[in-house]
Amino acid sequence: MEPDRAERTAPREYRAEELAGAAGITARTLRFYRERGLIPPPRREGRIAWYDEHHLARLRTIAALLERGHTLNGIADLAAAFDSGRDVGEVLGLGEPTEEEPVRLTPGELADHFGDQVTPENLAAALDLGYLATDGEEIVHVSRRLLDVSAALVREGVPLAAVLAAAGRVREHADALAALFTDLLRDHQAADPERLRPLAKSVVDAEFSMALDRRLRPRPDPQV
Template identity: 80%
Template structure:
């Protein structure tokens, strides 16, 4: 404990307090010896970074609990690894930089449930850089992250329905296989993008007329 506290630049008393608040996971024990590793040190440095960004210890504790109970990367990729999206590795302080005080345990849990985030040791992995960038841009425009994530759930439902339509269109044709589906997926994306663009045009026109 003394070695860990020294490496983290805190007192043993502070470290004990963090342990009591369950801000760090318990050590591995061998008899009367408690072993701490790089994961504990990384968590302590994350706590320090979040405190510097204005987060409270209560908020950090909620974030830590969400991290510890989130799906790991293996579980997430087991649901179907993205073939085109680029995953992004993040630290908790990176999330704070992207979303400020909206990087709450509630929003983190919602993102975990949605499958946007997974955990990998002391790191967080976002499954799509594009979705991360869009979410952060919407928050910078003043849209609450909770609303962004709630809308993402609805978008997911519509996207699944569109994917099912295109899959049925291809695979119900004689002689067509999943290889054809993969080869023709850019066509489905082009149709979806064009239709969404025209739908937005119609919405803008309606808003102008009213």
């Protein structure tokens, strides 16, 4: 007889010893993590504590971050910032269309991109910007392009905190430019709003390119 659908889809649960074995740690370490608040409380059934796949994922995250040099205190702070973040549905607008490609990351993979600059302060700033969102035990970055560019800037020696601060200012200017072009469209009753997008992007890209030329071009020596 085919098993009941609820039984087939029920999440796996573990006793403490089983969870510790699956995570590759001792039961004593698991108890220490639980007492430090590094993992959520288990489900209680009488005197038995039951853990699930979310607990296992969190333990694997802790192990990955420890391997990358984070301390337990730092991991606890990161977990608090992570747990207070907005969920992916809120940040991505519940499926509204976008040209940007979101990227799913584990906290360890995020640390691979930004190293020891994945701090509670930087994580909170990225969450506030809406660059990062949470989906269960995963982190979602809203844009692969912005993730790649941010990581490249950090590799060039720009602190992540400075990158995020600059991103906030860029957001303000980008919103102003978007308002300018949408007002232009409305004022002149253009027929197809979506045709504005590539045209507006071309104007902004060309003007920004020329602005960079003006800023980066070597200045001639003043004539004596």
